[in-house]
Amino acid sequence: MTPPSLRALARNAVAVICLVGTFLYFSSTVGDAFDIDNLLNVGGQAAPLGLVALGQLTVVLTGGFDISVGSIAALSAVTTALSVGAVGPVGVLAGPLTGLACGVVNGVVIGRFGIQPIVATLGMLSVARGLATLISGERAVIIEGENPLADLGYGSVGAVPIGLLVLLALTGVLALVLRRLRIGRRVYMIGSNPDGARLGGVSVIRTTVFAYAVSGLSAGMAALFFVGRAGGGLPTEANGLELQAIAAVVVGGAALTGAVGRPLFVLIGALFIQLLSNGLNLTGTSPFEQEIALGAVLVAAGLLDFAIRRVATANNPLRGTP
Amino acid sequence: MTATAGPGHRLVDRLSGVPAGAYVLLAMVVGLSAFAPRFLDATNLTNVSRVAAVLALAACGQAVVVLVGGIDLSVGSSVALMSVVVVLNIDRGTVVAMTMGVAATVTVGAVNGLLVSRFDLPPFLVTLGTLTGLHGLASVLVGGIPVEAPPGGSFSWPSSGSIGPFPVPVVLAVAGFGVLALLLRGTVLGRTWFLIGANRRAAAAAGVHVRRSIFFAYVVGALFVAVAGVLLTSRVHSGQPNLFPSLPFEAIAACAIGGQPLTGGVAGAARVLIGVLVVALADNGVQLLDLSSSVQLITIGALTVLAVLAQRMPVRRRPTGRAAPTGQPATDGATLEPAP
Numbered sequence: 001m002t003p004p005s006l007r008a009l010a011r012n013a014v015a016v017i018c019l020v021g022t023f024l025y026f027s028s029t030v031g032d033a034f035d036i037d038n039l040l041n042v043g044g045q046a047a048p049l050g051l052v053a054l055g056q057l058t059v060v061l062t063g064g065f066d067i068s069v070g071s072i073a074a075l076s077a078v079t080t081a082l083s084v085g086a087v088g089p090v091g092v093l094a095g096p097l098t099g100l101a102c103g104v105v106n107g108v109v110i111g112r113f114g115i116q117p118i119v120a121t122l123g124m125l126s127v128a129r130g131l132a133t134l135i136s137g138e139r140a141v142i143i144e145g146e147n148p149l150a151d152l153g154y155g156s157v158g159a160v161p162i163g164l165l166v167l168l169a170l171t172g173v174l175a176l177v178l179r180r181l182r183i184g185r186r187v188y189m190i191g192s193n194p195d196g197a198r199l200g201g202v203s204v205i206r207t208t209v210f211a212y213a214v215s216g217l218s219a220g221m222a223a224l225f226f227v228g229r230a231g232g233g234l235p236t237e238a239n240g241l242e243l244q245a246i247a248a249v250v251v252g253g254a255a256l257t258g259a260v261g262r263p264l265f266v267l268i269g270a271l272f273i274q275l276l277s278n279g280l281n282l283t284g285t286s287p288f289e290q291e292i293a294l295g296a297v298l299v300a301a302g303l304l305d306f307a308i309r310r311v312a313t314a315n316n317p318l319r320g321t322p
Numbered sequence: 323m324t325a326t327a328g329p330g331h332r333l334v335d336r337l338s339g340v341p342a343g344a345y346v347l348l349a350m351v352v353g354l355s356a357f358a359p360r361f362l363d364a365t366n367l368t369n370v371s372r373v374a375a376v377l378a379l380a381a382c383g384q385a386v387v388v389l390v391g392g393i394d395l396s397v398g399s400s401v402a403l404m405s406v407v408v409v410l411n412i413d414r415g416t417v418v419a420m421t422m423g424v425a426a427t428v429t430v431g432a433v434n435g436l437l438v439s440r441f442d443l444p445p446f447l448v449t450l451g452t453l454t455g456l457h458g459l460a461s462v463l464v465g466g467i468p469v470e471a472p473p474g475g476s477f478s479w480p481s482s483g484s485i486g487p488f489p490v491p492v493v494l495a496v497a498g499f500g501v502l503a504l505l506l507r508g509t510v511l512g513r514t515w516f517l518i519g520a521n522r523r524a525a526a527a528a529g530v531h532v533r534r535s536i537f538f539a540y541v542v543g544a545l546f547v548a549v550a551g552v553l554l555t556s557r558v559h560s561g562q563p564n565l566f567p568s569l570p571f572e573a574i575a576a577c578a579i580g581g582q583p584l585t586g587g588v589a590g591a592a593r594v595l596i597g598v599l600v601v602a603l604a605d606n607g608v609q610l611l612d613l614s615s616s617v618q619l620i621t622i623g624a625l626t627v628l629a630v631l632a633q634r635m636p637v638r639r640r641p642t643g644r645a646a647p648t649g650q651p652a653t654d655g656a657t658l659e660p661a662p
Contacts, residue, residue, distance in 0.1 A: 065446065067446075067450075109627060109631070113631055113634060114634060115627065115630050115631065115634065116583075116584045116585060116630075118393060118446060118584060119574075119578055119584055119626060119627065119630050120627060122571060122574060122575075122623070122626065123623040123624065123626045123627035124623065124627075125571075125623065126571065126619045126620070126622050126623025126626070127619070127620050127623035127624055128623075129616075129619055130616040130617065130618070130619030130620035130621075130623065131616070131620060132616075133614070133615070133616035133619070134614065134616040134617065134620070138614070138616065240454065243450055243453075243454055246447065246450065250447065256444050256447065286461075286462065286466070288457075288458045288459075288461035288462045288466060288563075289458060289462060290458070291454050291455065291457055291458030291461070292454075292455045292458035292459055292462070293458075294454050294455070294458075295451040295452060295453070295454035295455025295456070295458065296451070296455060298447065298450060298451035298454065299437060299443075299447075299448060299451040299452070299455075302437070302441070302443040302444070302447045302448060302451070303437075303441060303443070305443070306441045306442055306443060309442070
């Protein structure tokens, strides 16, 4: 086996091992409550996290980060609830559109003006959360009457939650876009070598805007699930979602240096994070201890990334930093 | 990749000598004096400086970390952890408890530094992890609810006491700026940070202990944050897991507004001071003008991005497709652009 494919195998195996290991651990400690219904339920609950993680992957592939997704999701949830209240069911479009708009702003600020992703999305994190609080009047915006999004939150086809189906479908869509479409290939190209991509005629700016737009859109779509569950838009929604999303991406084997990562394994990474918090809930762990666990997972995933990179640089003395 | 000096670079150098934040600060002082009559009151100005002192110390710490191309998001949780540690150990005496709190904060810095320098992990990933994990730890220690400290004069001295006519926080902040300036200008370690931030590979080639220096950047940064933590703990007089969650963001905003690129290689006490004052005045202005806290969030976020944008304006003609990943110096794509 050649080193590159071994490396890819190692990266992708991490998410699967984490997911299976967590499942085995909790099915032995929790017992009966950890059955197939619960698993499907976890799959449905993972929809918003999974969506945001897929968007985050697109940005990470270009070599960037998006830490504003939690705030964008909160803003989108508030605009969704407000516009559903104003114009009825068609108002649900406001969520994805809000997310898309925020993502495009991020992309333009980063791609066109060359601001570091962390500064730009830090600014958006603050602005979007502030806007969400401002337009909601600092309280939850409740949807009066029937909630057109209730099925996203609680509905299922047979035993399979709609959330899980949507998540699987969109994972497939993103995989196709990244693998088959020109813009998808360009995302990998600018992440691998931006100067090379530019010389090859790729518009780095346009591709960067695309990646952040996908991330913003995914946060806007995740907001629909939040509104579906809560029956309204909360300005405090999705606090710390970006952290979970980045953890899912790293566990899913994406390299934070860009150009390496696949949607399917990021999906598995997101399912792992959701299963972990579900299992900890069922074993009666406090939310604070779950935070410690999540922080540890994040750092551990980073350390794994380091170990895999070590294997990579061992074969190529010119790579890596001193 | 080498950056060639082209036309416009001299202009950039001269403009970057005066951070855009300085103009923003000037505009804010004029604007607030005109529109908020109470702004120039002695009480208000003393208040601003007391509040700004905490941010100033945190920003000094952040500046050191950002100088080597890093970032520290964990400071919000590490001051919270400190307040909890201090209050839980208050029976041992104020000084001992405070020392234990400082030790906790510095330990956090050492762990961050170790993970970043030894294992080459992206700083933002590591500190995001410690941000979450330590908030959890601080909450677990006190069961999620704030714990009051017993009343006592020595406990509240750091935040409300005075040395002569000067409030203690202001004295500490001024001392912090002094120490920062000394560190950056007059010590081998400080000069080493500039080298690493400007070009890590060149620094390594020149024989600099890159890993060790980066490690110490996080430890020194944590020391500044620890002093900020002492002030905060003393002010709230309790151990609070949710003490100041926006502290890292405000500190990073202050650095960015002061004209410090997050790619590293640039830092200065004066820059930090400008950034801190802009952020503190933005907070104060929002309060004086009776606007909601959401406006404050929007202002800080927009100010951060706009200030950084303003600093980049002169170099707009260069193709800047993507900023370099954190932890590495920015690469200049200009040399690879085909000749027109």
